[in-house]
Amino acid sequence: xxxxxxxxxxxxxxxxxxxxxxxxxxxxxxxxxxxxxxxxxxxxxxxxxxxxxxxxxxxxxxxxxxxxxxxxxxxxxxxxxxxxxxxxxxxxxxxxxxxxxxxxxxxxxxxxxxxxxxxxxxxxxxxxxxxxxxxxxxxxxxxxxxxxxxxxxxxxxxxxxxxxxxxxxxxxxxxxxxxxxxxxxxxxxxxxxxxxxxxxxxxxxxxxxxxxxxxxxxxxxxxxxxxxxxxxxxxxxxxxxxxxxxxxxxxxxxxxxxxxxxxxxxxxxxxxxxxxxxxxxxxxxxxxxxxxxxxxxxxxxxxxxxxxxxxxxxxxxxx
Amino acid sequence: xxxxxxxxxxxxxxxxxxxxxxxxxxxxxxxxxxxxxxxxxxxxxxxxxxxxxxxxxxxxxxxxxxxxxxxxxxxxxxxxxxxxxxxxxxxxxxxxxxxxxxxxxxxxxxxxxxxxxxxxxxxxxxxxxxxxxxxxxxxxxxxxxxxxxxxxxxxxxxxxxxxxxxxxxxxxxxxxxxxxxxxxxxxxxxxxxxxxxxxxxxxxxxxxxxxxxxxxxxxxxxxxxxxxxxxxxxxxxxxxxxxxxxxxxxxxxxxxxxxxxxxxxxxxxxxxxxxxxxxxxxxxxxxxxxxxxxxxxxxxxxxxxxxxxxxxxxxxxxx
Numbered sequence: 001x002x003x004x005x006x007x008x009x010x011x012x013x014x015x016x017x018x019x020x021x022x023x024x025x026x027x028x029x030x031x032x033x034x035x036x037x038x039x040x041x042x043x044x045x046x047x048x049x050x051x052x053x054x055x056x057x058x059x060x061x062x063x064x065x066x067x068x069x070x071x072x073x074x075x076x077x078x079x080x081x082x083x084x085x086x087x088x089x090x091x092x093x094x095x096x097x098x099x100x101x102x103x104x105x106x107x108x109x110x111x112x113x114x115x116x117x118x119x120x121x122x123x124x125x126x127x128x129x130x131x132x133x134x135x136x137x138x139x140x141x142x143x144x145x146x147x148x149x150x151x152x153x154x155x156x157x158x159x160x161x162x163x164x165x166x167x168x169x170x171x172x173x174x175x176x177x178x179x180x181x182x183x184x185x186x187x188x189x190x191x192x193x194x195x196x197x198x199x200x201x202x203x204x205x206x207x208x209x210x211x212x213x214x215x216x217x218x219x220x221x222x223x224x225x226x227x228x229x230x231x232x233x234x235x236x237x238x239x240x241x242x243x244x245x246x247x248x249x250x251x252x253x254x255x256x257x258x259x260x261x262x263x264x265x266x267x268x269x270x271x272x273x274x275x276x277x278x279x280x281x282x283x284x285x286x287x288x289x290x291x292x293x294x295x296x297x298x299x300x301x302x303x304x305x306x307x308x309x310x311x312x313x314x315x316x317x318x319x
Numbered sequence: 320x321x322x323x324x325x326x327x328x329x330x331x332x333x334x335x336x337x338x339x340x341x342x343x344x345x346x347x348x349x350x351x352x353x354x355x356x357x358x359x360x361x362x363x364x365x366x367x368x369x370x371x372x373x374x375x376x377x378x379x380x381x382x383x384x385x386x387x388x389x390x391x392x393x394x395x396x397x398x399x400x401x402x403x404x405x406x407x408x409x410x411x412x413x414x415x416x417x418x419x420x421x422x423x424x425x426x427x428x429x430x431x432x433x434x435x436x437x438x439x440x441x442x443x444x445x446x447x448x449x450x451x452x453x454x455x456x457x458x459x460x461x462x463x464x465x466x467x468x469x470x471x472x473x474x475x476x477x478x479x480x481x482x483x484x485x486x487x488x489x490x491x492x493x494x495x496x497x498x499x500x501x502x503x504x505x506x507x508x509x510x511x512x513x514x515x516x517x518x519x520x521x522x523x524x525x526x527x528x529x530x531x532x533x534x535x536x537x538x539x540x541x542x543x544x545x546x547x548x549x550x551x552x553x554x555x556x557x558x559x560x561x562x563x564x565x566x567x568x569x570x571x572x573x574x575x576x577x578x579x580x581x582x583x584x585x586x587x588x589x590x591x592x593x594x595x596x597x598x599x600x601x602x603x604x605x606x607x608x609x610x611x612x613x614x615x616x617x618x619x620x621x622x623x624x625x626x627x628x629x630x631x632x633x634x635x636x637x638x
Contacts (some may be wrong), residue, residue: 042361042421072393078415082440084422092411096397099414102361103403121401 004029004187008200009048010065010232011224012193013055014289018299020056020126021292026303028126029183033195034111035138035168035203038151040088043098044105048200049115049130050097057122065232068093087156112177127179131204134174138199141165150199159234163241166198171206184213189306194224194287196235197254211258218260220302222287223248226265231288247271252280261309263287263302281309323348323506327519328367329384329551330543331512332374333608337618339375339445340611345622347445348502352514353430354457354487354522357470359407362417363424367519368434368449369416376441384551387412406475431496446498450523453493457518460484469518478553482560485517490525503532508625513543513606515554516573530577537579539621541606542567545584550607566590571599580628582606582621600628
């Protein structure tokens with residue numbers, strides 16, 4: 001059974017890890033947002049890819065949601081002494097990832113190849129794909145500062161500015177990375193992880209051909225909104241600033257025709273009837289992933305949800 | 320009194336440090352070879368500049384001759400795990416220098432400005448100048464592998480191949496960095512440090528205008544050859560491979576008309592008469608710099624040597 005997860009950073013990485021723990025029963029592909037990627041100190045930094053890979057490899061820092069566990073910050077401290085920018089915290093181990101990725105890209109390897117090599121080195125069994133080998137740059141228009149790069153907004157400004165609009169520079173010319181179309185076409189189950197719909201999932205859906213493939217296959221989304229809030233990140237704040245009340249319903253409306261189902265938190269069970277009446281299958285369960293067991297259980301429940309409800313399920317096509 | 324030291328890496332850094340310890344009695348400029356500079360992992364690495372600056376700042380690793388003291392190698396270890404190249408050892412603290420330098424260069428600063436900023440941050444009082452802001456790449460032609468970049472020869476091949484020829488790519492278009500001409504013109508004493516004449520000093524002398532300025536001012540060299548050997552590095556091996564017996568005499572012939580004097584080790588005192596008879600003032604003393612006291616004493620002795628012998632010495636012009 002082929003499962004493809006569309007993921008941004010932390011929430012996406014956790015759910016992808018849950019599905020990875022279901023291997024080899026399933027064949028897992030994770031398509032990761034690269035709109036957050038940026039150049040810093042001459043290095044190519046891919047925050048979401050790294051969070052997903054570190055999480056799948058068991059190397060992630062569980063406290064921070066970014067970077068590696070057992071990390072040291074010698075380089076960053078010295079950069080500070082030289083008066084350099086320290087708003088984007090690069091650990092010494094984490095630096096190795098950016099250094100070696102940059103070296104390989106300069107050597108002519110595609111990002112997809114680099115990620116595949118890193119996954120092999122880290123013992124990751126899942127197929128991790130960047131959404132594209134082409135450069136896409138998520139831009140956030142804020143009331144206070146106008147347009148800014150995503151990391152400037154997200155890390156440097158700590159998401160404080162009020163968002164007005166999003167843009168994905170380069171998206172018109174970005175092709176899906178090798179394997180993305182194949183993964184979506186051959187997927188039994190496509191899962192939109194509980195990542196930020198505006199800036200983590202939307203870039204992936206905006207890559208040429210991706211949304212139409214999902215439209216024909218249909219996906220299940222896991223709501224990143226729980227009781228009007230997010231576990232991490234600015235998705236709820238963004239919905240409000242865009243004039244939308246953040247709720248599982250907002251997520252359903254956001255993804256619209258792409259969905260056959262949605263997984264909402266049991267705390268939001270009151271939305272269930274309204275969503276079901278709009279023709280979207282709904283699973284309400286505990287969606288907060290506090291530990292590895294939670295990740296595994298949620299993935300298992302989504303697999304069961306799919307087997308029970310999805311019209312495309314083989315064999316038998318229950319619907 | 321203005322003193323300018325031409326320096327490569329370790330030997331040059333040590334003697335420059337000796338003169339730095341003579342401040343503020345003297346005003347010190349160090350002009351540093353950048354022919355060894357190279358790009359690695361997308362970072363601009365300047366080994367000689369860093370060795371000089373780390374040494375002057377008291378940050379150098381006294382064991383290795385490169386890199387910083389109290390260094391860690393987390394990033395390098397992880398690069399190794401990813402199958403990346405680890406032949407050029409980059410410490411975590413050292414990485415900060417390359418990262419912040421690369422960032423500033425990409426921002427449009429000149430190398431001279433970056434070095435000046437780093438010197439301020441590290442509390443270095445001497446004026447440290449790269450020989451040029453333009454890229455010069457020292458190439459070594461070896462019998463075994465043909466032409467190769469200097470770091471490939473020096474670090475990766477550990478100087479094992481047999482040298483046949485040297486070239487400095489880009490040298491014809493490289494202008495002296497801001498301050499280089501001014502420093503040489505205003506120098507009372509120009510010192511060619513005990514660095515490798517072929518690959519550390521020759522690039523500096525090959526920069527447009529530098530040799531002719533020194534020719535008119537005259538310099539004193541400190542022989543890097545002691546009893547046919549070097550303390551560190553391949554200079555003696557290179558002389559032999561180029562068909563020249565390595566000795567203080569070879570150094571005198573190498574620099575030719577640029578010199579008014581040479582400092583040789585007391586172990587090579589037997590060469591003194593022959594050098595003096597060729598019209599070059601000679602100081603034989605203990606030139607091996609084992610510690611800070613040795614560096615300071617050697618610098619002091621060179622200052623005294625200059626005051627006793629140099630025809631350009633003001634006031635009085637003893638010759």
